[in-house]
Amino acid sequence: MLPDLSRFFQAPISEVSKVISFFAITYGLMQLLYGPVGDRFGKFRVVMLACVGCSVGAALSALSSDLDFLVAARVVTALAAAAIIPLSLAWVGDVVHYEQRQETLARVGLGTMLGISAGQVFGGLLTDTLGWRWAFALMAATFTMVSWMMWRHHHLLNPAIPKSHEATGFFRQLRQIAHDAWARTFLSITLVEGATVFGALAVTAAHLHQVHGISLTLAGVTTGLFGLGGMAYMATAKFTIRRFGEVGLARYGGFNFGVAFLVIAFSPWWQLALPSCFVAGFGFAMFHNTMQAKATQMVPTARGTGVTLFAGFLFLGQSLGVVILAKLYSDFDSRFILGIDAVVVTLLALFLSHAIAKRNATQADHA
Secondary structure, rough: HHHHHHHHHOHHHHHHHHHHHHHHHHHHHHHHHHHHHHHHHHHHHHHHHHHHHHHHHHHHHHHHHEEEHHHHHEEEEEHHHOOOOHHHHHHHHHHHHHHHHHOOOOOHHHHHHHHHHHHOOOOOOHHHHOOHHHHHHHHHHHHHHHHHHHHHHHHHHHHOHHHOOOOOHHHHHHHHOOHHHHHHHHHHHHHHHHHHHHHHHHHHHHHHHHOOOHHHHHHHHHHHHHHHHHHHHHHHHHHHHHHHHHHHHEEEEEHHHHHHHHHHOOOOOHHHHHHHHHHHHHHHHHEEEEHHHHHHHHOHHHHHHHHHHHHHHHHHHHHHHHHHHHHHOOOOOOHHHHHHHHHHHHHHHHHHHHHHHHHOOOOOOOO
């Protein structure tokens, strides 16, 4: 939408991009808030109300008369949207038995990926045909419909919180998580995962363009196969999870990502980046789906706070990784940067698989 918004509001792209940057900043900052709120008032109920808030924010965006109003409307949307994904994952952790949880989370992830893809398609299509306001209007209508569907099922799908899992206050929950050795280890892995995976993705297209001389459009399309690989895993998750289990998914997922990016970094033929990006996306989804399942069980007595901390650390890692690797890209050979990144992800996967095997031996996540 940015070019169209720039023309409509007669403002430079750098100014119009606030509709994205302010949304992202607000979304990230709100992650910590919604964990204890979901634990206290019920995750399903909070997600339902968040969808209502997103509908209001999208409607205000569609009615915006100037750029400042649109930015404010996007902030309103972000204030609500930040609750949806982490609390949905936490709610799955509450109501789905651990043995079926990872498969369920993969289906949630598939819906998320399809939503992102559909957003790109319909956002561009409506902006090109009917205008940018109609894209926001469609979002408002969709969120309204989802809110109504959730309200219809609310009394059936929002079970009471078990006495042993009742919220104990935000700061007490944070202390509980901070004193848990597994939680500290897991959140550290999350931070490194976000930095290495998304940092590598941020420079992949530029690497292909610079080293192989292909157009930025073709480089972008090639990098986009990463998302297609992730969707392929989610669509086949039922078989893949049963075939490899948590330990195998963590180990082989990270290994596939690492090998694929070593090929991207050092192959003399850019065409090999096409299957490599797909394999990297599939491998990352294997690894990350395992991380999601473990996040829901990191601190069962404060599940909402635990999962939102997981999302917050992942978001922080993404931000740091993009900044750090972009800086390194300007000072060092991109092949060296991607190669080191691939090795780090592989070692991280080996460490996580070993930690999961050790933890599973105590049945810590099956109580």
